[in-house]
Amino acid sequence: MAAATPTETPAPEGSGLGMDARLDQETAQWLRWDQNPLTSESVKQLIAGGNKEELRKCFGARMEFGTAGLRAPMGAGISRMNDLTIIQTTQGFCRYLEKQFSDLKQRGVVISFDARAHPASGGSSRRFARLAATAFITQGVPVYLFSDITPTPFVVYWDNGAQIISPHDRGISQAIEENLEPWPQAWEESLVDSSPLLHNPSASIGNDYFEDLKKYCFHRTVNKESKVKFVHTSVHGVGHEFVQLAFKAFDLAPPEAVPQQKDPDPEFPTVKYPNPEEGKGVLTLSFALADKIKAKIVLANDPDADRLAVAEKQDSGEWRVFSGNELGALLGWWLFTSWKEKNQDQSNLKDTYMLSSTVSSKILRAIALKEGFHFEETLTGFKWMGNRAQQLGDQGKTVLFAFEEAIGYMCCPFVLDKDGVSAAVICAELASFLATKNLSLSQQLNAIYVEYGYHITTASYFICHDQGTIQNLFGNLRNYDGKNNYPKMCGKFEISAIRDLTTGYDDSQPDKKAVLPTSKSSQMITFTFANGGVATMRTSGTEPKIKYYAELCAPPGNSDPEHLKKELDELVGAIEEHFFQPQKYNLQPKAE
Structure with missing residues (x-):
């Protein structure tokens, strides 16, 4: 499970309980309800040892139901993923669904799991399921x-197939709080094995997925004859078998799997972080295998196979790991080019869309402006892109592609979410097609930038555990030189527009009101600069980070990317110095 840092919450106002009294109450209730001997015993030991600090970490605050559900480490307590919190969450979710769907007992629910586990607490994704x-x-x-x-993309979310958004997230959270006591048979897991209400959708969903995927194979003849070699790693996750099947569906020779990382292993023994978004460090074994078999392209999925990283061997002998934005440019260009070949009627362009999150590169906007289709940006996260894609589909529109810079791609909108399996095989077909033109992925990316304008991006973060500091930092930006005045300059860089999605302010709109939804519970400000730069600062929903994303967009014809990179570096330096002020706010930079 993705790590989240729980924050302590004071006792409810008027409750008369101090932190220690509330902690005693929470732990006593836990021991009454928890029937997992490992987690209940660990809590008893913490109490016996008087380890208040660790108890506060475990019981400081209940996990919040947010982006795609719950995220926290596995372990004991209401702040962690464990048997009891899964039972409590599911009970609340069940009651909420009963209110929303009168035919729930006819519809049913879909449940799946990945390979993650935590032996010390007896927790595993399979047991939770x-x-x-x-x-x-x-x-x-x-x-x-x-x-x-199963890969995450195989499982739909709400009844529209997209992730849950407001108001359902708040309603589910409330229902969880109202259904904390385990129901009489909650711990009788063996009921699952004999119930006539249990069904296994694995075969039918797998067949349907790969049949739908075949519709996005545009060059089957090229694929059959391709000599391009691929290495694939599932990074000890679920992706291996499914990527092999996807290549088969496209008539591509199967990729060579990294043997040490092919099989699921919740300990992730060969990597420090099991996330290909981290770059080259996760791909060391992939590069070694690729060099051995003379493969030039590495495809890497994260453990639940909804993200994809791609690396290519350059003529210099170096490996280039494409950023999420660069791969978004390549896949967006490819899906539009392939669609256009099949749809010669230009009038269809008016009903054709691509989407990306607001912190991702605007390269799709540049392609859309030149080619005549529509581009829209959404808030950060595929819950927004998936729901928007579904709305557009209901209106008879065609959504070709959506992506986010965090290596998430929706190449096939029969899945309204990021999908690393389909992205892997579509990227492989792109590389195979380019090879027939003696082009590499890197060369094609450069050709896209020459035609549509260079889009140079960078992203990083500072670590900050203190909510008060975060409030002060963003408050200072909103009151930069007096009350309610945002900065007009950042060092030598002139600011031409500001959008604040925490307050709903956008001075580029006639009424000064932001078009995208706003949220007072998270911080997010976007600065547009006179030189074509765009920078967004935002707090993470799951980690103690203040993230920033910066991009310099040049019009077509500007053929000096090195100058643009230098200018972007200067802009980012000014943002860090004048807006983040890491020394003043005691911020820790991202560890290299």
């Missing part, structure tokens, strides 16, 4: 439980 299934089955709700590990 079975406990969740038990909660629904005891209430007479059919459950479609995948029988084995």
Whole structure:
């Protein structure tokens, strides 16, 4: 599970309970309800040892239901993922679904799991899935439980197939709080094995997925004859089998799997961080295998196979790991080019769309402006892009592609989410097609920038655990030279527009009101600069980070990327010095 840093919450106002008294109450209640001997024993030991600091980490605040659900380390307590919090969450979710869908007992729910586990607490994704299934089955709700590990994109979210957005997230959170006590049969996991309400959708969903995927194969003849070699790593996750099947569906020779990382392993023994977004460090074994078999392209999925990283061997002998924005440019260009070949009627362009998140590169906007289709940006995260894609589909529009800079790509909108399996095979077909023209991915990326304008991007973050400091930093930006005045300059760089999605302010709009949805619970300000630069500062929803994303966009014809990179570096330096002020706010930079 993705790590999140729980924050302590004071006792409810008027409760009369101090932190220690509330902690005693929470732990006592936990020990009454928890039937997992490993987690209950660990709490008893912390109490016996008087380890208040660790108890506060475990019981300081209940996990918040947010982006795509719950995120936290596995372990004991209401701040962690464990048997009891899974039961409580599922009970609340079940009650919420009963209110939303009068036919829930006909519809049923879909549940799947990946390979992650935490032996010290007895927790695993598979066990959590079975406990969740038990909660629904005891209430007479059919459950479609995948029988084995599955990529996230195979499982739909809400009834529209996209991730949950407001107001459902708030409603589910409230329902969880109202259903904390385990139901009578909540711990009877064996009910799952004998219930007539349990169904296994693995085969049918797998067949449907790969049949739908074949519709996005545009050059089957090229694929059959391709001599391009690929290395694939699933980084100890679920992706191996599914990427092999995707290549087969496209008539591509299967990629060579990194043997040490092919099989699921919740310990992730060969990598420091099991996230290909981290770059070259995660791909060391992939590069070694690729060099051995003389493959020039590496495809890497994250452990639940919804993200994709791509690296290419350069003529210099160096490996180039494409950024999420660069791969977004390549895939967007490819999907539009392939679509245009099949759709000669130019009038269809008016109903054709691409999407990206607001912190991602604006390269799709540049392509759309020249080619005549529509581009839209959404808030950060695929829950927004997936729901918008579904709305557009309902209006008879065609969504060709959506992406976010965090190596997430929706290449095939039959899945309304990022999908690393389809992205891997579509990238492989692109590389195979380019090879027939004696072009590399890097050369094609450069050709895209020459035609549509260079888009040079960078992103990083500072670590900050203190919410008060974060409030002060962003408050200072909103009151830069007096009350309610944003900065007009950042060092030598002139600011031409400001959008604040925390307050809803956007001075580029006639009424000064932001078009995108706003949220007072998170910080996000975007600065547009007179030199074509755009920079967004935002707080992370899951980690103690203040992130920033910067891009310099040049019009077509500007053929000096090195100058643009230098100017972007200067802009980022000014932003760090004048806006972040790391020394003043005691911010820790990203560890290299």
